Amino acid sequence: MINYLIQVILFQVLFVAVYDFFLSKETFFNKNRGYLLSTVVLSFLLPLFKIPTVQKAVPQQYYTLLPEVVLSPQKVLEKAAWYQSVNYLDVVFWCGCFLFFVMFLVKLERIIRLILKYGIRQQGNYKLVLLPKETKAFSFFNYIFLGNEIPTQKREKIIEHELVHSEQKHTVDLLFFELLKIGMWFNPMVYVYQNRISLVHEYISDAVASKSDKKENYINHLLADIFQVEHISFINQFYKHSIIKKRIAMITKTPSKKVKQLKYLVLIPLLGSMLLYTSCTSEQDTIEKKSVKQPIKVYEKKDGKIVEKASSGYQSKYLDLYLGDGMPSTREYAIDELTEEERDEYAALLKSFNKIGVIQLKFRVFEAENGRRMVALGKPSIEKYKELGKTTQLDAGVVPFSLLDKAPTFPGCAEGDKDCFNKSMMKFVQDNFDTSITKGLDLTSGKQRVYVRYKINKDGNVTGIEARAPHATIKEHVEALVRKLPQMQPGEHNGKKVSVGYTLPITFEVK
Known part of the structure; x- marks a missing residue:
């Protein structure tokens, strides 16, 4: 909501600036009245418009979901007095x-x-x-x-x-x-x-x-x-x-010449730039949408088209599955764009594949035809996958885990040791998460979850930290915590050091 309001005010400033510099001195009074009324309404509507083709053209960044860090019961704190939890x-x-x-x-x-x-x-x-x-x-x-x-x-x-x-x-x-x-x-x-x-x-x-x-x-x-x-x-x-x-x-004043009405055309590039700006930005609401379980649909590719397999509907899930060769051409979602239920199901599915030792070259989420999201489990050739990665993902500067030749290395771990990396991250969070900051926060009883997204850049430093939490205080603390991570050995792809994105879930209970 804050981002939306900032965009509204920014657009209003631009509209008024155009009016003051180009239109206010002209004698087209009724047109100026229409301009002022229409632009104040447009300022509220424009931030809601997203152009799908522009969003698709902007390369997305991909983040690896780390194992969930569950804080021990000893770190669970009681809720404090009501006046400490008021959002002033x-x-x-x-x-x-x-x-x-x-x-x-x-x-x-x-x-x-x-x-x-x-x-x-x-x-x-x-x-x-x-x-x-x-x-x-x-x-x-x-x-x-x-x-x-x-x-x-x-x-x-x-x-x-x-x-x-x-x-x-x-x-x-x-x-x-x-x-x-x-x-x-x-x-x-x-x-x-x-x-x-x-x-x-x-x-x-x-x-x-x-x-x-x-x-x-x-x-x-x-x-x-x-x-x-x-x-x-x-x-x-x-x-x-x-x-x-x-x-x-x-x-x-002498009536303005009709040719000066062309000044209103300045609205065209102004509106275009505003639409481009809103399409290239997104706002994640702190209150997430809830998913609904439905009979699972399993998709495959036949004759170049994605069709539903006959085996669909055998159980209810939040996510559908895609088992065809190659990847779907529909919109792709980053993990942190999923709802909480979908992320949990995604993590469980990923964990089950790791347990049986399956090397999954692709484990990505796309939009299905019915509007739901589907996990793509296709396994094309490595050459095809790397070719796809170069054109759609590497341009974004962040390389998915499955494309890496060497994963980032946590200090004290063997080079590229993912298991040691995960355990070290878990221990770091458990040692540094100060649960006392939850005092006085009006949190709902039960399980609470924090998601923090960050990158390990080409120099091994942690950058691009963004957290989503049930309270602003917790969000600030988690972001500060991740900033304290030590410098690491960066990941490599095709012999070059690259940035790698991660999403770290942290769970704690409130009684």
């Missing part, structure tokens, strides 16, 4: 939402109170509310509020101006941003957008109202007196001192 960031967020919701209701109540207190005069297609002993002038939907102290000769021009707001539903725009502020009160760009749209509303009304009179006379109405202002952000105000200078400048 969430508290601040919801308090802010509540405060802005109350402020919204207060503003709405002030308008309703004015209507009920002073009554309505039906005037054709609008309703007039006269405010005694006031010089305010503003509109809300088809209600026009007019101070009784405003001279009679000036009222007609003010009403004409406010009717444009009413007829073009400008209040809807302002209410939209008011509601947006309730959930995004911390986002400064919402306030910037609201300021820009309010100014565009005034430009639109001025452009229409000034046509019926000389521009000089209309400008005099703006400058004649100092009027009070009703400080309600979702009403259209005739007199607002901070923007009168800009309004006068725009009224007297």
Whole structure:
């Protein structure tokens, strides 16, 4: 969610920058209104779009799943008092939402109170509310509020101006941003957008109202007196001192040439780059989706097509199987993209093959036709496999375990000894995992699991550390723990030192 919000704010900054530099000085007021409204909506939608072809073109990194490290019962800690487990960031967020919701209701109540207190005069297609002993002038939907102290000769021009707001539903725009502020009160760009749209509303009304009179006379109405202002952000105000200078400048401005509408085309490369950016990034939710067991489907390849074998459906599993030669052409998943249930099943399957001594050249996960994920157990020739690896995996700079000539070596182990590597990693975690950091964390009773992903680079150093944990405190601790790993002897492929990725699962119980 944090990544999503950052992308939303970033896109809004870019959209507003384009507006300020290219469009705000032009007289295409209605188009500018449409630009501001559409881009604020687009900023929320664009991070959700992922272009599959772009995602597939970006080489994925592959990680070897290490044996699970289970912490001993002596390291299991009790849950602490409730106040130690409160997520104060969430508290601040919801308090802010509540405060802005109350402020919204207060503003709405002030308008309703004015209507009920002073009554309505039906005037054709609008309703007039006269405010005694006031010089305010503003509109809300088809209600026009007019101070009784405003001279009679000036009222007609003010009403004409406010009717444009009413007829073009400008209040809807302002209410939209008011509601947006309730959930995004911390986002400064919402306030910037609201300021820009309010100014565009005034430009639109001025452009229409000034046509019926000389521009000089209309400008005099703006400058004649100092009027009070009703400080309600979702009403259209005739007199607002901070923007009168800009309004006068725009009224007297020569209409922009139509060719300048081509400036809106700058949106095309901007949107393209945003879509490319969102397609090349992904966000892993801290709350994982749960898989459902289904009768297993076993696939094979016949005449170049992947088909279901007749032996399918003999038991229920989270993952399907692919037993054909070669690899499927569907989307491939990294191990840490699987759900917790799928990773457990994958690890159990991998362990069972290791026990019987089967050398599995390929042990990868792909998307099946039914939307589930399938483990590919095909065994093509080594030459074919290495050729495939060079074109799809080695470009990513991280080599899968099955392609290595020599696996990385933990200090104190024999060169390339995988078993010693696994045992050394397990001992390192058990010796260095400080379970006291779980004090005060509101963790659900039962088994809790942490996944930490990292690489051993060409120099034998640990890099690219990313953890997924049930709590941010545990995540930070595990990442710091892996950073303490000693320098190792790097893996080799085709006589060259290469980077190797790992995924390390750590399990502990909470009572």
